Amino acid sequence: MAIFTRDRSFYKTLIALAIPISLQNLITFAIGFADNLMIGRLGDDAISGVYVGNQIQALIQMFIAGIEGAILILSAQYWGKKDTGSIRKVVSIGVRFAFCIGLAVTLGAVLFPTEIIGLFTKEQGVVAEGAAYLQIVGVTYLFFSISQVMIASMRSVETAKIGLYISVMALFVNVSLNYVLIFGKLGFPALGVRGAAIATVISRVLETTVSVVYVFAVDRKLRFGFRDLLRTDSQLLRDFLRYGLPVIGGQVVWAFNNLMNTKIMGSYTAGVLAAVSITGMLHNLIYVWMNGLSSAVGIITGKTVGAGKYETMKEYSKTVQMIFLGVGLLSGGLVLLFREGFISLYNATPEAMAYSRQFINVISVTIIGTCYQAACLFGLVKSGGDISFVFKNDTIFVFLVVIPSALVCQWLGAPVWVVFAALKCDQILKCFVAVVKINRYNWMKNLTRDGEARPDGQT
Template identity: 25%
Template sequence: MYVIHSDKNKKLTLFAITWPIFIEILLHMIMGNADTLMLSQYSDNSVAAVGVSNQVLMLVIVMFGFIATGTSILVAQYLGAKDFHKANQFAVVSLLANVIIGFLLSILLFIFSESLLNLMNLPDELMNEAILYLRIVGAFSFIQALIMTIGAVIRSHGFTKDAMYVTLGMNFLNIIGNYVFIFGALGFPALGVTGVAIVTVVSRFIGMIILLFLLYKRLDGKLPLSSLKVFPKKEIKTLLKIGVPTAGEHLSYNTSQLLITYFIASIGTEALTTKVYTQNIMMLVLLFSIAIGQGTQILIGHLVGANKLEEAFHRCLRSLKFAIWVSIIIAVLFYLFSNELFAIFTDNPEVIATGSLLLFLTILLEPGRAFNLVVINSLRAAGDVKYPVYLGILSMWGVSVTVSYTLGIYLGLGLIGVWIAFILDEWLRGVLMLARWRSRKWQQMSFIKTNKKEDSA
């Protein structure tokens, strides 16, 4: 049992940190699936339009995520080193940075929504709804930037339940709002995709306000705003050391996925719809590994900050073993009930048949993803941020994109070929990441050690 302590003598174990993260991610998945399920009763085309728009929005979330990821790691390491003032200072700086980035990207999304969707090779029948959704949600995407940053700080302090409860409330508002505005319940107009977009923005805004209050409360109001009187050049530089490589990896993944979606769109709307439904179901499998990976990242950040490197080494390996077994078991269960799961969304027999086959392949895919989610997060938490980026870019484009086109389009295997490419990519990266962790090169890469060396120089 690996136990560390936060600034409030709060015991942090993998289970104590991970189960609220798991519930929070599950609620996010339910929110996304609720949108898909409700829209599927409205129109299959609307489902595909929102699905493609959300892929564009994921690129923007990557830009917010690089600050949030850097914040999470630095706050965890400084808490492990018992330097609470420095941890809070990075929290303040990261909030400012993401507010600025959020506003800029929100403006760009609103202006260039149509141009971005045209690049996706979207069928004409989906274009109007996709533009509408992207403009509304994109214009207020800065709210998500704040939510991600505040959530990263709160989780790093060990208060993972706070973020979970806020997400629960957002979920409730989202489902009720969707019911009212998609179908025109209680006398409200039936707005379809527009209704989904409005409800998404409103629920996020309310969640952001509550998280700001919780942040102030959990840190006892100890937010060193005075550190912003002078431009925090050094702090931002440190955040960027983590964030830019991390963003590079996520940006590479999401742009490669956009290109693969472009390939699938050339097959037809039915293939695109099948992909959206399948990935919505797959996310329910994936969330176990995501939660374990995020919880492990927080623990390893604390352990590395406290210079407990041997404990950090074994914590990663134990988390990985657990994540692999859980992902296999859940993937098998979902495949066994695949027809019933797809029947919730659609009655199209072709979509159900192809989607079920994709879920069978997911049994091979998910253990590979567990490697990446646990080990890459562990490497980042320890300060080894560049290696996963370099290797990730090579594998995503050299394997995932290339093999997707070769098998899926050139050889005509369609979505089956694309899923085989996903499997090869995840397993190649996963095995090489594990080898990197076992090499222990990350043990000399702590950001606290690096900053101290720079200060002494």
């Protein structure tokens, strides 16, 4: 079997999906980066406060990503059969779950901002800035939940560009309002972190409004209507829970991991937290392209497996692994190349800048593993139908490797960069698991209602 498939339609579809998804992810990242960068001119407390506040955004993103994943995995396979009726029912279930989660997190953030920020750091300046930001930006979580599920529904039927257009609009609004409200331009008062939060609220509300209008009134592939929200299919609900809960569970585990990362690094100074924030932004900027590629591969995988083309999928998987590994090596080089220029964008203290250099050196290595194993495990294994494997794998690494090793390093008084490296060690270790799992081909399973799961990937 050739390493690179000769099927030109694979490359054509991959590029057609990956580019708009990657650009949309980049713009979604840019909205948060605009907040982070402009706030970065206000000093370490502001950087750290917004970083800690955004961990709640990261938490809800994990939950919603789980719901999106469940929608994409099931819907992509039904799309392989052109069964849009079942896709509408799956999306309807996802919307309801997203609404409930978004509402719950919004209420928590708005009503208890100081208590939430205080869970991660005792630095009073950081708590004050973070709580002020979280109380306002918390309003967006419900809107964010709905808009992301709407966009995921469009991706599942290979309509990827609309998400890009909506994100471009949201970015323009967010950056413009950030400039005006953070620094007090055009006659407005300088609101600092509160201004960044208000700008985010306005852009998220607009993003949600446009995405909902498009899905309900413009789209002609899915033809989703408000009446679909009122219908319940007990069989598909069971499928959503059966296949969706491991996806959501995996995201919850990862959210817990991120919160523990913040808790552990938050026990140091504001300079360390600022460095973690700066490093995370550079990592996400580089990885956003890989994330788009992985999502595109996931759609192709679901559609191919759903159509029962197992031998074709085996051929594709060889090509995908080589692409992901190559992108990983390139990403590691780009992280090092952009290190100094990226750090200089922030008005950080010498302490924060020194730690940023150390942390960025660490992620220049770990991002290679991330690009290979994370992308393969989602784009191939999870989207191919073996959902529970990824959940179990993440759970084992987070609870038995990552968190314990970081706590031991901290207890032994290891340098801060060593503790940071321990929190990222799984990104390399999981590569060995991914290589074995993917090349056994036992992850190809048809999850559609009339499909028959084939754990050995055979027809």
